[in-house]
Amino acid sequence: MAIVVQKYGGTSVGTIDKIKNIAKRIAKRKKQGDDIVVVVSAMGKTTDILLEMANEISSNPDKRELDMLISTGEQVSIALLTIALKELGYDAISLTGPQAGIITVGFHTKARIDDIDIKNVKTNVGRGKIVVVAGFQGVDEEGNITTLGRGGSDTTAVALAAKLDAICEIYTDVDGIYTVDPRLFSTAKKLDNICYEEMVEMASLGAGVMETRSIEIAQRFNVPIYVALSSEEWPGTYIKEFDESMESKVITGLSVSDDDIMITINDVPNEIGNIAMVFEKLASNDINIDMISQTAPSRGYINISFTVPKSDKFLVDKVLEKIKNKLTGIEINIEEDITKLSVVGIGMKSQSGVAAKMFKIFADNKIEFKQVTTSEIRISYTINTNDKEKAVVAVAKEFNL
């Protein structure tokens, strides 16, 4: 008899009817003989509504109190789901993050799980109960309620699965991981399997199904993840350790992101410390830099391009103003309509030629690219957003995605 950790996101428990349906699914699975720990998020837009209330009172509400406030969202979900399970005749118990022993470190509203005191969960599972745990929350060593930030409920589920030596099933509003976002490429194929490394790259590149951090935890503790639809019983996608049978394809998926802007700084004097100063100034303002490309110095000057999140544009503008004052004579260009297109595949480790193929696709289709960066299992390109559709179709067809 295996232990299964199932996670249901906010839209899956968004209404009373949906909660009743989820309860039926869980009950059916329990009847088949598995022990079940369920992790749930807050119902639908609950968290947003609570945050709005806080913002009506303060433009910068205290973060400890925000955690106190928004953690109520999951607490409502776990109570209602447990009531629904009991109504179906199944023994169940709800546990808040603190009650489930989720110990966190770090800052309020973006705490990290340090450890799980799994005793309470295990005892209740041992008594035959379905244990319903509030996702996204925990308790710090002073007894304060904390929340885990974006993707927090996934993280709770994966961490619990790691402690319980269980499989982690993530039920959501998409039915698995696709080679390409089906909204961009309608004939995209659903993957049966994807390995952790690929999924980390896909997630960090904008494939919105799961946050990078929870996949990283799964990888570290070797927790198999199954991503599937919460509303129907269709087959989903396994995220797990790479195995031989996965190797046949060079490219597993294609990710596209429109979330960045590209900054180009031309005519930076080629003196030691100038480029370092630029990135230091950006880093000290907590601006996350992604793709960086630099040309070789020419006539004593360097040109450099990098991408930053669109959401930081206001901050970036202020930092660039300061940089301009330090480095007189430089020229700054900002391009907002750029798209990052990446191909990901564990097969790239052993098979070469992907970059060459990509360059040929771009040339054949007259797509100009501005930057290229590579990792062991990924190649990313910055292109004009105008070329996005053409590029996605061309790459997806070439690699049979």
Next chain:
Amino acid sequence: MAIVVQKYGGTSVGTIDKIKNIAKRIAKRKKQGDDIVVVVSAMGKTTDILLEMANEISSNPDKRELDMLISTGEQVSIALLTIALKELGYDAISLTGPQAGIITVGFHTKARIDDIDIKNVKTNVGRGKIVVVAGFQGVDEEGNITTLGRGGSDTTAVALAAKLDAICEIYTDVDGIYTVDPRLFSTAKKLDNICYEEMVEMASLGAGVMETRSIEIAQRFNVPIYVALSSEEWPGTYIKEFDESMESKVITGLSVSDDDIMITINDVPNEIGNIAMVFEKLASNDINIDMISQTAPSRGYINISFTVPKSDKFLVDKVLEKIKNKLTGIEINIEEDITKLSVVGIGMKSQSGVAAKMFKIFADNKIEFKQVTTSEIRISYTINTNDKEKAVVAVAKEFNL
């Protein structure tokens, strides 16, 4: 520098604007030099909304899970109020019932406070913080979240005040304790002081300001209570130990309740155990009996009348059916339009003649009464609801209330 425990009820924190106003009041008081612990209830109708959600799922939702569910209401209030206090520049911290060390025993949804581990509250008060505690909730010895049932937030406030050797201020939507409900007798006077014993009688007789249990705790630990309006700074009423200056009046207040029905059973055979059986059957169904009157046996038969809560009528009917089967020949009458009118006063202990005066008032005003019961400081009458207004005015005028 004194410690003050202030309690604000659900209507006092019903909107974001009201929460902001309460924060200003608390801040002003803090500025005057007092240390402040605040107890708050859930915002407005929050608890009802949560209960409705549970009832949509189950007609008999699990009580542990109900506690998990409805305790979120106060948690939202404490977080928002603390954010509001911090926005005003005051240091504050919110604590859930469990975090405030409210240890409970007894059943879910109607737990009782067993003890308070006051350390966390005291430490934070010692650091100069305004401590905002969630009313109505606690934690049992297994770590489950519990709620205290009706009047629970008052109980939290009084119990905290007892532990902190503080005064307890209850801010609500009435501006104090009145001699008579002003809706029934418009010239009723507001009391400056009322003693615990009188207030317990008044509360248990339906004077809706506070629940009996919290006044009993205040009496046991000698916690002075101050009841006043939350929206304005008008003088309220002190509930405290009896002192000499209070003694001048024989009758402090008049309470009226329409919450009961009266059952009369005629022609019960005067055999040992028959009457006991009647009350045993009612008690085993958790039906609370209030006023009992019995006539002396006549020709081998007894007539007996008693009142029970209107809300138990359905259950009472079923029990009476059973009793009828056991005691053939009895006749049962149920009167639904009855009112219980009580006069309360600590002065009755030392001054006689109140009963005589009451009988005369009833006779002069041609008011028929069905039952009389007395305690040391109270006399209660059951009358027809039709006579209520006439009786209230006559009694209030006679005793100058």
